[in-house]
Amino acid sequence: MESQPNNPLHGIKLATIVEELQKHYGWDGLADRININCFKSNPTIKSSLKFLRKTPWAREKVERLYLKTDFK
Structure with missing residues (x-):
């Protein structure tokens, strides 16, 4: 596995990202922030993981929200 020092999401699974965002915002909060069905x-x-894995533009939006969210 190659090192990716400039990738802040390196080593973080998509499932972890979605689970953390869902806990933090709830489904309604996520739908308000990212308008996807x-x-x-x-x-x-x-179902969200299935959609995001095959839809790069939506995954990018979710990853961007994850990076700018303060989980503290």
């Missing part, structure tokens, strides 16, 4: 219509971690 996987957070609006019967959201689950599993």
Whole structure:
């Protein structure tokens, strides 16, 4: 595995990102911040991960929100 010192998400799984954001904001809060149906219509971690893994633009938005969220 190669080192990625300039990638702040290196080593963080997408599942972890979605779980942490969901705990922090809730599904309604995520839907308010990122307007995608996987957070609006019967959201689950599993269905959200399935959508985000095949939709790069949506995944990028989720990763950006994760990076700017203060979880403290």
